Amino acid sequence: MDGLKRRLSQSVRIKLSFTLSLAILAVAIVAGVFSFLSAFDEAHELQDDALRQVAQLMDRQRLSPASPTTDARLKDGDEESRVIVQRLGEASSSPAGVDAGGTLPLPATLADGLHTLEVGGETFRVLVKTTTAGERIAVAQESGFRNEIARDGALRTVMPLLILVPVLLLIVADLVRKMFRPIAALSKEIDQRAEQELHPVEDRHLPVEVRPFAVAINRLLARVGQSMESQRRFVADAAHELRSPLTALSLQAERLAEAEMSGLARERLTVLRQGIERGRRLLDQLLTLAKAQSAADSPKSPVSVQGIYRRVLEDLMPLAEAKHIDIGVEGMQDAEVWVSELDMIAVVKNLVDNAIRYTAEGGRVDLSVGVSDGKAELRIQDNGPGIPLSERERVFDPFYRTLGSEQIGSGLGLSIVQTIANRIGAEIRLDFSDLEKLTGLHVTVLFPTTATVHAVQKESD
Template structure:
């Protein structure tokens, strides 16, 4: 049966588990140490005091004459542990007593006794009957409370370092567990920073030995994942390259055959065939662009890029497509800041985002439509918006258009379904996010990319 060290639920924590298991051990060890120290010092004090009492009693018995006993007070007896001396005749009659607060009472048997008098415990030593001592017998008493207090005091002094060590050990344990948690957190953050473009093994130089096998296993998984991504990119790139040549050849053959078909049904079927080939050619081009982005996306340097220049270059490149479809394409200059708007990212990634957004707007807007490009900056966030006059997208499908090869059903516009996926990946590398919304003032779509 497996024993679970970590509790379930919210208490499943390394620090809590260490405290849960080790603090009771510390407390038990401290309590056992305190009990053992008290028992040891109690025996030590009892042995020492008993020897003192016996020596005092025997020395007084050995005296030929009676000694004048000094009068004692209750504070001397109970607080300082002074001995009470009582001298008796052979018949048990008291002869002298050093403390009047305790009535003389001779014990019938000699030796040590533990008795209770005046509501308090006493330790008594009574001398045996000895003919050489004449008719005297001596009895020495000491407060039992004083003995217990003395043993407890000595035991407390001995156990004090352990008592101080308990909270200190708990604090050190908590700090060490926190440091271990941070070390594990660093490993987790390094693992979370991995993406498909920069998969690297986690370093093992500062990994605890207990966690090292887990990190090694994770590194092995990362290696296999990196190889799988590389194989996928090579396959897409190789397939696109291999398809590009025959599709280009077919396109040229179709161009040569266009004049050989008479008007009517043959010409219509030829136009459909030509449209299919063009769509396949566009799909291959998009696959090549996607493969190139995946291959060099992590290596592209991030530099300050003039956003307005990138927008103007993209518009100048796509103006031919806009003129072909009689679409009014332009950038709104009103409200633009006097200084250039700069964005730190890869210029190629930003151009890819802008090109895909504008090209999609041109393709989905009807002939004679309008495509407006504008730049806004609010609360430190930069945003680029491309608004078209196309049919828009059903609200329930707005989240799916970023999926690869997904196309809105019922749309006859030729496309590959990769444009927005490519743009979203490039925007993420620029620390930006693309969002789509349908226009409120008229039919159409607004594509917005903004910094996060």
């Protein structure tokens, strides 16, 4: 009972359905009782009219009640439709009872009109009438059969109401549920949105009572969007402003490296240049993240995954050669996906850069393209240390780096990839390259739509 009260107080839909159901049941009970009693009384009135019509027929036709008889056919007759007609005050010379065709022992002093009398343990409805010939007659019918007929008629009158009330309750519950369906759809649509989807909700299909809430939500989304845009603009502007002094510092450090200096000074200069390079890379990653968080224009043409691979490898090949890493593209299959070229370059470049940086010298990095269930699969695999299962959720957080990592980085690479994937509807899967040793990282990015899939002609050496 407490659970029902709690649900009633918390749910408008349940409260409305419950209240309407109670109102319908109350009205149906009152209407049913009234209809039953009215039909019951009306049936009795019709039966009384039947007695009057029999008495009137006897008077007009100047008929005289027949003498009592013990005909066996009367015993087998329909007792429900049996009407007894006899002279009032006539003494029955037959010992037979009423069911056997005998007369009722009625007192001669009964006044004209309708009476309800108990005779021989049974109740009868009796009409006494004085005919134009001066003869007094009694027309009687057993009350038990009259009540049964009246009750059956009254029940038949109420039966449609009893059948339709449950149907009406179901219809009301269904209508209330459908009336609240737009609200449920609105909550589901907002709940399933990604953090970057701040476009206004559609309120034209919502009820007038709920539309102000949708308007308020749209205003809140607009304020949140403005706040996020301001933050992204601040990060981008700050990164742009910091790039110039860092570039100047880098040039000054290069010029300083050409000067004569002691070994200790050159060692400290090397640390300084590494710090400057780390700062420049951080600024580049911050700019890339700000761009990834901004809404990009819809692509006008599909992009070749193999073409993106070639462009990224041209930029990162010096880094791979410095660590003597065997890097290349496996297979000749290609896929064209409807994604912005800049987004694809950012995704592939950050994944390949991470693979090169976290793979030991003399390691291996493989890039490949696959197709599964109509989706293009971008796969990048290395034989580095991999990412433990306990850290796979956190590696997508900005500035988070795997524990124990000695590589220089900003911790924004996978965050950028995740941001772009969420915006374009792609899916990222992480796994071990070597499932037995639990080492290496195998990254798979599934893109939602594939324009064309074809094999790439192998270039001659």
